[in-house]
Amino acid sequence: MSFDNAYESLIDHEDTHWAFGTGFSEALPGVDRAIPSDVDSADLVAYCLMLGDDALVLSQRLAEWCSRAPELEEDVALANIALDLLGQARLLLTRAGEVEGCGRDEDALAYLRDERDFRNVHLAEIECGPFAGGDFATTMARLLVFSTWKIAQYSSLLGFADPVVAAVAAKGLKELAYHRDHAAQWVVRLGDGTDESHRRMRAGLARVWPFVEELFAAHPVEQRLGLDPAGYRAEFDSVIDTVLSAAGLERPTSVPAARVNGRAGRDGVHTEAMGYLLAELQHLHRSLPGATW
Amino acid sequence: MVTALDVASAVRDPELPVLTLADLGVLREVVEEDGRVLVTITPTYSGCPAVEEMGADLKRSLRAAGYAEVEVRTSLSPAWTTDWISDEGRRKLAEAGIAPPSRVGPRAVGPVPLTLTPPSARVACPRCGSPRTEELSRFGSTACKALRRCLDCAEPFEHIKEI
Numbered sequence: 001m002s003f004d005n006a007y008e009s010l011i012d013h014e015d016t017h018w019a020f021g022t023g024f025s026e027a028l029p030g031v032d033r034a035i036p037s038d039v040d041s042a043d044l045v046a047y048c049l050m051l052g053d054d055a056l057v058l059s060q061r062l063a064e065w066c067s068r069a070p071e072l073e074e075d076v077a078l079a080n081i082a083l084d085l086l087g088q089a090r091l092l093l094t095r096a097g098e099v100e101g102c103g104r105d106e107d108a109l110a111y112l113r114d115e116r117d118f119r120n121v122h123l124a125e126i127e128c129g130p131f132a133g134g135d136f137a138t139t140m141a142r143l144l145v146f147s148t149w150k151i152a153q154y155s156s157l158l159g160f161a162d163p164v165v166a167a168v169a170a171k172g173l174k175e176l177a178y179h180r181d182h183a184a185q186w187v188v189r190l191g192d193g194t195d196e197s198h199r200r201m202r203a204g205l206a207r208v209w210p211f212v213e214e215l216f217a218a219h220p221v222e223q224r225l226g227l228d229p230a231g232y233r234a235e236f237d238s239v240i241d242t243v244l245s246a247a248g249l250e251r252p253t254s255v256p257a258a259r260v261n262g263r264a265g266r267d268g269v270h271t272e273a274m275g276y277l278l279a280e281l282q283h284l285h286r287s288l289p290g291a292t293w
Numbered sequence: 294m295v296t297a298l299d300v301a302s303a304v305r306d307p308e309l310p311v312l313t314l315a316d317l318g319v320l321r322e323v324v325e326e327d328g329r330v331l332v333t334i335t336p337t338y339s340g341c342p343a344v345e346e347m348g349a350d351l352k353r354s355l356r357a358a359g360y361a362e363v364e365v366r367t368s369l370s371p372a373w374t375t376d377w378i379s380d381e382g383r384r385k386l387a388e389a390g391i392a393p394p395s396r397v398g399p400r401a402v403g404p405v406p407l408t409l410t411p412p413s414a415r416v417a418c419p420r421c422g423s424p425r426t427e428e429l430s431r432f433g434s435t436a437c438k439a440l441r442r443c444l445d446c447a448e449p450f451e452h453i454k455e456i
Contacts, residue, residue, distance in 0.1 A: 073440070077432035084436065087340025091369075151405050167369035171339055173405060174372060174456045181408045182431060188409055239407055246409050 035099055036161045039225065044162055045100045046119065046221045049109070050266055051165070052092030053120035056110055057274075058146060059085035060281050061124065065139065068130040077182060081143070084175040088168055095164045111285035115275055116268040122257060123149075123211040125265070125274045128204070137190050137197070138204035143183035145208055147176045148239045149215045152232035161225075184243045191247025198248065205244075206252045213256035219266040297330040298323040300358045307346040308435050311389040314347060318377025321368055329362040330355055335373045338436040338456075375437075375455050392419045392426075392441065392452040416452050418443035426450075 035041065062082035069075045090106050097104040104112075123146055128138040154169035154176065190201040216229045216236075244251060263269040284291060301323045302315040314320040314334065322333040332351050336344040348365040355363045375394035378386075383393035395416075415424045423445035430440045431454065439454040 073430035073432070076434075077430060080432040080436055083340035083342075084338055085340070087338060091339060155405065163370070167372070168339070171369060171372040174374075175339060177405045178431060178454075178456075180405075184407060184409055235404060239404075242407060243409065 033098055033164065036163070039161045041099050043221050043224050045096050047225055048092050048096035048099065048165065050119040050219070050221070052089045052096060052109070053118050054124050054150070055085040055092065056089035057118070057120040057124040057277065059083075059089060060277060061128070065130050070136055081179045081182070084179070088172045088175075091164070091168045095162070107285065111282045115270055115278055118268060118270065118274065118278070119266055121211070121214050121265045122271050123208060123215060125277055126208070126211060126271055127273050128208065135200055135204055137200040138207050140183050140186040140190065141201070141204035142208045143179060144187050144243060145212060145240070147180035147183060148236050151176045151180060152235045153229065156227065156232055187243055187249070188247040191244070191249040201247065202249055205249060206254055209252040209254045210257040214264050217264070221266075295358065297325045297355060297358075297360055300355050300360070301332055301351055304347070304350050304354050307343045307350065309386075309391075311385045312382050314351070316379050316382030316385060318373065318379065318382070319347060328360065330360045330364070332363065332365045333368050334365060335368050337373050341436055375453060378453070386453060387419050390419050390450055391438070392416050392450060394453045394455045397455045416441060418446060418448065419450055420448050421446040
């Protein structure tokens, strides 16, 4: 393809789509996909869905800010972070479908599952803005908490039995480091800013804090895979405390969000916000299956 | 004689067309066997939408050069790093007004470091060469670029951020 002429590059394609970013075919072309023999396949599928759904759902939430952020650079930043997470989600959902072996690809898993089949933590799905009741400060509080936790989680997966998950984790770590720095810098800027920005940053933290407990509760699938999220709680606390101390903020003392009969996001039990989120995420594909543009 | 490696190495990056995939370090291996070509690439960012284009462009170029059977494989591990951008690639970036990344070296063992202030790394302005530049935004027009400004000639410019 020649790029001498910008218009040519749009039409001079063997493929039917006119720009990259649409009409994805597969997320893992030619990646070594041997399924490890010492891991239970059903557990591996479930775990890939947990990780993939965390990334997919937060990606959707961050993308909601595009054109609504306080400044243009922030539109770009949040969209970039959302894109990184979407990339991680594609790899993880593709892997889930592949190990499951029932012919479900990333699109089938993202667009055609119902709410109760999603395995993301509540922190990823709750409304933190730009819509009703949300705030940019709340979004930054969530991004700080989420990426700090994810970094610790991915770090613990570098030697994981499944090579695809381990590779996604290694790659994702580099991206998450940028995401966390971005959020941390905003938390410091707002927390250590004006009275108003401090008040809103503190309120944002208080909004997301009840959802922290769930991040470190080991699900039976994780236990069977030999993973223990509680093992990286200290690392999480230490990073959060460093940021909050620089921001002149304190760790909220809020009560953890209630579970339903002991179940939460990892069991497919979600908050009210999830149905609305999925409606927006899925309606196009469900109305016009396979639509590309 | 033009080898499959020569052809693959000349394919340009869809988002940074001043660079070839080889300059960018995305092209990891080209193996030619009985007229069949196996190309291995490593994506830059997980969500980089250009990865599929890269694969399609490689296939198109190799087929045009007479290699009928081409397979493109993706290798995720080890993960891509800006350290894989070649010296030639760095020169071409600077010529195109994009500040190349500095070398990061292998990641230190232990927790991922937290950065609370924008990096103070000295990035020279690709237009006037001044070392006095500042970061405007760590996120730019593509996943791999940050936006900076020169404090001397006042021009904004892009910088391939280290990863």
